[in-house]
Amino acid sequence: MAKAYTPGLKVTNRITHRVKRVLPISGEVLVKVGDPVTSRDVVAETFMPGDVFPLNMANLLSMPAADVPECMLIQAGETVHVGQVIARTKGIFGMFRTEYKSKVAGTVESISGVTGQVILRGSQQPVRVLAYMTGRIAEVLPGEGCLIEAEVSYVQGIFGIGGETDGPIRLACASHQQDLTPDVITPEMKDAVVIGGARVTDEAIKKAVEVGAAALVTGGIDDQDLRDFLGYDLGVAITGSEKVGLTLIITEGFGDIAMAENTFSLLKSREGDLASVNGATQIRAGVMRPEVIIPLTGEELEREKEPVHTAGALDLGRSVRIIRDPYFGLIGEVSALPHEQQVLGSGSMARVLEVKFNSGETVVIPRANVELIEE
Amino acid sequence: MTIDPDKINVILATDCGSTTTKAILIQKVDGVYRQTHRGEAPTTVEEPFADVTIGVTNAVTEVQELAGLKLVDENGKLLHPAQGDVGSDIYISTSSAGGGLQMMVAGVVKEMTAASAKRAALGAGAIVMDTIASNDRRKPHEQIQRIRELRPDMILLSGGVDGGTEAHVVQLAELIAPAKPQPRFGSKYTMPLIYAGNKEAAPLIQEVFDESIDLTIVDNLRPVLERENLGPARDAIHDLFLEHVMAHAPGYDKLMTWTHAPIMPTPGAVGNILQRIATDQNINVVGVDIGGATTDMFSVFDGVFNRTVSANLGMSYSISNVCAEAGMENVLRWVHFDMDERELRNRVKNKMIRPTTIPQTREALVFEQAVSREALRLAYIQHKEFATTLKGVQQQRTVGDTFSQEVGGQTIVNNMKLDLLVASGGVLSHAPRMHQTAMMLIDAFEPEGVTRLAKDSIFMMPHLGVLAEVHTQAAVEVFERDCLINLGTCIAPRGQGKPGKPCFEYEFKGETLNESGVMHYGEIKLLPLGEGETAMVSLTPMRGFDLGQGPKKRVETQVRGGTVGLILDARGRPLVLPAERSACRTAMTSWVEAIQLYPEEETAAVGAR
Numbered sequence: 007m008a009k010a011y012t013p014g015l016k017v018t019n020r021i022t023h024r025v026k027r028v029l030p031i032s033g034e035v036l037v038k039v040g041d042p043v044t045s046r047d048v049v050a051e052t053f054m055p056g057d058v059f060p061l062n063m064a065n066l067l068s069m070p071a072a073d074v075p076e077c078m079l080i081q082a083g084e085t086v087h088v089g090q091v092i093a094r095t096k097g098i099f100g101m102f103r104t105e106y107k108s109k110v111a112g113t114v115e116s117i118s119g120v121t122g123q124v125i126l127r128g129s130q131q132p133v134r135v136l137a138y139m140t141g142r143i144a145e146v147l148p149g150e151g152c153l154i155e156a157e158v159s160y161v162q163g164i165f166g167i168g169g170e171t172d173g174p175i176r177l178a179c180a181s182h183q184q185d186l187t188p189d190v191i192t193p194e195m196k197d198a199v200v201i202g203g204a205r206v207t208d209e210a211i212k213k214a215v216e217v218g219a220a221a222l223v224t225g226g227i228d229d230q231d232l233r234d235f236l237g238y239d240l241g242v243a244i245t246g247s248e249k250v251g252l253t254l255i256i257t258e259g260f261g262d263i264a265m266a267e268n269t270f271s272l273l274k275s276r277e278g279d280l281a282s283v284n285g286a287t288q289i290r291a292g293v294m295r296p297e298v299i300i301p302l303t304g305e306e307l308e309r310e311k312e313p314v315h316t317a318g319a320l321d322l323g324r325s326v327r328i329i330r331d332p333y334f335g336l337i338g339e340v341s342a343l344p345h346e347q348q349v350l351g352s353g354s355m356a357r358v359l360e361v362k363f364n365s366g367e368t369v370v371i372p373r374a375n376v377e378l379i380e381e
Numbered sequence: 382m383t384i385d386p387d388k389i390n391v392i393l394a395t396d397c398g399s400t401t402t403k404a405i406l407i408q409k410v411d412g413v414y415r416q417t418h419r420g421e422a423p424t425t426v427e428e429p430f431a432d433v434t435i436g437v438t439n440a441v442t443e444v445q446e447l448a449g450l451k452l453v454d455e456n457g458k459l460l461h462p463a464q465g466d467v468g469s470d471i472y473i474s475t476s477s478a479g480g481g482l483q484m485m486v487a488g489v490v491k492e493m494t495a496a497s498a499k500r501a502a503l504g505a506g507a508i509v510m511d512t513i514a515s516n517d518r519r520k521p522h523e524q525i526q527r528i529r530e531l532r533p534d535m536i537l538l539s540g541g542v543d544g545g546t547e548a549h550v551v552q553l554a555e556l557i558a559p560a561k562p563q564p565r566f567g568s569k570y571t572m573p574l575i576y577a578g579n580k581e582a583a584p585l586i587q588e589v590f591d592e593s594i595d596l597t598i599v600d601n602l603r604p605v606l607e608r609e610n611l612g613p614a615r616d617a618i619h620d621l622f623l624e625h626v627m628a629h630a631p632g633y634d635k636l637m638t639w640t641h642a643p644i645m646p647t648p649g650a651v652g653n654i655l656q657r658i659a660t661d662q663n664i665n666v667v668g669v670d671i672g673g674a675t676t677d678m679f680s681v682f683d684g685v686f687n688r689t690v691s692a693n694l695g696m697s698y699s700i701s702n703v704c705a706e707a708g709m710e711n712v713l714r715w716v717h718f719d720m721d722e723r724e725l726r727n728r729v730k731n732k733m734i735r736p737t738t739i740p741q742t743r744e745a746l747v748f749e750q751a752v753s754r755e756a757l758r759l760a761y762i763q764h765k766e767f768a769t770t771l772k773g774v775q776q777q778r779t780v781g782d783t784f785s786q787e788v789g790g791q792t793i794v795n796n797m798k799l800d801l802l803v804a805s806g807g808v809l810s811h812a813p814r815m816h817q818t819a820m821m822l823i824d825a826f827e828p829e830g831v832t833r834l835a836k837d838s839i840f841m842m843p844h845l846g847v848l849a850e851v852h853t854q855a856a857v858e859v860f861e862r863d864c865l866i867n868l869g870t871c872i873a874p875r876g877q878g879k880p881g882k883p884c885f886e887y888e889f890k891g892e893t894l895n896e897s898g899v900m901h902y903g904e905i906k907l908l909p910l911g912e913g914e915t916a917m918v919s920l921t922p923m924r925g926f927d928l929g930q931g932p933k934k935r936v937e938t939q940v941r942g943g944t945v946g947l948i949l950d951a952r953g954r955p956l957v958l959p960a961e962r963s964a965c966r967t968a969m970t971s972w973v974e975a976i977q978l979y980p981e982e983e984t985a986a987v988g989a990r
Contacts, residue, residue: 020712042652055561057522057525057526058522058525058526058553058559058560060521060522060525060556060559061524062521074570076613085662099609115559116555116558116559118551118555120547120548120554120585120587121551121555123552123555125555125559127559136677141777150467164734164735165734225657228723228727229723229726229727229730230723230726232730239701240701240730240733241691241693241699241702241706242674242698242699242701242702242703242733243698243701243733259727259730259731259734259735260727260728260730260731260733260734261724261727287734288696289733289734289736329731329735329736329738330731330732330735330739330741330745331728331738331741331742331745332741332745334728334731340667344757349743350739350740350741350742351743352742352743352745352748352813353743353813353814353979354739354740354741354748354811354813355745355813356739371741372738372739372741374737374738374739375738375739375741377735
């Protein structure tokens with residue numbers, strides 16, 4: 007029988023994980039294969055060309071554009087410092103001359119006699135790439151960056167905001183079904199990756215920012231709470247660059263929804279360990295989901311790897327999460343995979359599957375509306 | 382290669398999309414070209430395959446199995462020409478893989494040369510990432526910063542009429558040059574830049590750019606303010622698309638040697654076929670393709686073609702943006718029952734983060750179709766704002782113009798003159814009932830007078846667009862016979878009235894339909910007229926209403942039926958829904974029942990609750 011494939015979020019106790027760390031433009035890689043790195047080590051650096059400052063000298067000094075090259079005291083390629091006179095008009099018989107003092111430091115890139123425009127380029131800006139994940143350098147990409155590899159526990163979320171950060175794992179909720187409210191956020195959670203259970207409220211996020219938590223990971227969030235926190239309505243799910251005081255990761259979705267039990271148990275079992283977290287989400291071609299990476303250390307590394315299911319295969323008995331109403335958020339097992347298309351309540355025809363819940367109840371769901379819980 | 386159209390009997394065409402490669406087979410059957418078989422396979426541009434031709438071969442293999450022909454040999458190579466059961470005569474393709482063609486355009490004045498440059502880029506099938514203009518209210522260093530951040534596939538620069546001022550366009554070039562824009566693909570590839578501005582300034586432009594830019598100079602796209610000349614710029618975009626963008630996408634160098642006509646960007650091909658149809662039949666056409674992330678809108682009015690892409694109006698990735706832009710209250714006015722707004726907002730966000738899910742319940746379907754009405758409505762507003770007469774044209778007026786002064790920049794989109802409205806894209810194509818597709822179109826576009834409604838059966842327009850380049854007759858024949866599914870005709874007068882008062886009288890005479898009556902303001906009615914059937918109609922609008930010939934003027938014309946039939950819409954134009962929620966729901970319920978949009982018996986199925 008042909009296998010049906012469906013996407014799923016990865017939640018696993020142990021996996022060999024690789025992260026690619028590359029510079030935006032070519033530069034110098036500071037590590038070599040086999041080097042151990044911690045999440046905050048710099049692995050590569052480069053210098054970005056400085057910002058460009060166009061100066062319309064003809065307008066600034068009220069003269070014809072064609073006269074600008076003659077009036078420049080600095081030529082293309084030369085450096086200037088703040089306050090330096092870089093152009094001076096000829097004036098009338100050498101009198102009443104006006105001049106222009108540079109407001110920025112940098113290099114003159116070009117001087118145009120057609121438009122009277124002078125292009126100044128500011129000094130170079132250093133760009134450093136951090137390791138992000140504690141591990142070992144597996145491969146060096148010369149001039150670009152490197153690949154870091156580690157044995158980790160790995161939790162993929164469905165949606166996040168905010169970029170890369172790290173910190174020790176601290177549990178705020180006692181169970182996966184407990185809402186993350188302000189009263190469970192304490193000052194001891196400063197710089198920590200705080201684990202909640204079900205829905206997080208706007209007040210709780212604000213409290214977490216107040217105490218200086220590095221990240222919040224929880225099951226669900228209400229759209230209204232997210233809007234209140236961000237201050238705007240999110241139109242498309244392309245995130246990661248927000249500067250909101252912490253990184254927020256939602257593991258299940260929007261609404262009153264509890265974190266999957268196995269995700270919660272996994273995070274709970276790693277309490278106190280250092281985690282690398284990234285909220286960046288991009289839901290377009292080349293999908294990117296937020297993640298929590300917890301490198302394994304000591305005894306855990308010695309333990310044997312657990313066998314895993316074939317990724318993406320939708321088989322009988324597999325755990326699935328229903329990802330659309332009317333059963334949104336419920337988790338069950340695949341109990342039948344009928345071949346024929348069926349008519350849905352909406353009137354559309356679609357391929358379906360049967361899901362059995364713990365209670366014994368079974369429901370029929372379009373295959374497009376479930377995702378595998380990958381282990 | 383020269384192609385003799387008379388010797389072509391079997392045509393193979395593919396469209397390489399971001400996720401799926403779709404192949405169709407067109408064969409000459411009883412002297413006419415028909416689309417006979419189709420197949421599809423995942424696009425193979427990404428790793429581990431990184432060769433688009435693998436997906437093409439797979440899709441063609443599916444077609445050959447269905448057709449019982451041998452179109453591809455054991456080595457995965459296409460066989461030509463057609464001899465008996467083996468091979469095809471020509472092979473053509475379009476592509477939007479890798480996100481399509483992404484461009485940045487620049488022009489001196491935002492409303493004039495920059496608008497013309499944008500029109501040229503969109504018409505060529507590009508996504509315009511940003512438009513830089515001297516008067517776009519950004520400071521020069523902000524513009525440079527923006528250019529640095531964007532990673533377009535190519536840049537189009539225009540500005541100034543021929544013989545006019547040179548300084549402004551050179552100044553723009555001087556902003557682009559130091560920004561050193563980086564191309565999206567391949568660090569070794571030099572950024573192509575097309576200059577289509579004041580021809581006198583071309584030598585100065587050449588001096589501004591160094592070897593990091595691959596400069597192509599073409600005729601000015603706005604040689605005088607009164608006229609656009611977009612052809613040379615569009616041709617240059619297509620050439621550079623093939624030379625640079627396609628050549629850097631995995632496997633395209635090979636695919637280009639397979640095709641008998643240049644590969645076209647998918648939206649460019651759709652625009653091409655719609656223009657041909659509009660010209661051939663002397664009609665005005667609007668086409669729409671609503672996707673998960675974006676909505677593409679095409680129009681041809683009086684021979685003038687326009688295309689717009691509404692970047693963040695779509696049904697999955699961008700659904701949250703549609704609700705934010707339109708406002709939830711505007712979305713909910715199309716829903717005929719009560720819904721909890723807080724829960725809906727969460728559902729919208731859940732669809733955004735899990736874009737591949739489908740509505741299981743009727744309630745979810747109704748809501749999704751409500752969102753689509755707003756997405757289409759907003760995209761059409763954007764299209765109307767963009768498809769205008771030229772701005773900046775000097776006009777001479779006389780005293781007689783005092784009361785009818787028209788200024789430049791008026792939209793050329795006129796719903797009363799619209800003859801054919803063509804729908805494509807998931808929410809429109811996959812609606813369980815065609816009636817739903819028809820009503821989504823009517824509610825969003827508000828066609829006036831007599832308008833034919835159709836949908837693209839299997840999104841074949843891209844294939845036919847490129848086919849039109851090599852074999853117009855085949856493209857037009859397949860478009861009419863197999864591409865379009867006629868939904869029917871909408872009859873809707875322009876004007877406002879009082880609910881329940883007479884709006885227009887109608888009298889249909891045909892083989893299968895002979896009916897007359899009066900439509901009252903606020904009513905909508907469905908009359909049966911099947912596919913291939915026609916009827917003569919005499920329509921008499923009441924005072925204050927216009928059906929195309931002027932207020933109260935009788936209209937006599939022939940109407941075509943379709944899978945839905947004839948929709949008589951006396952809800953008035955512009956369409957105004959009751960502001961009060963419960964009144965709006967009552968009105969929607971009566972319209973839903975009149976058109977049989979969501980028949981009850983169909984809900985007793987899987988997962989209905």
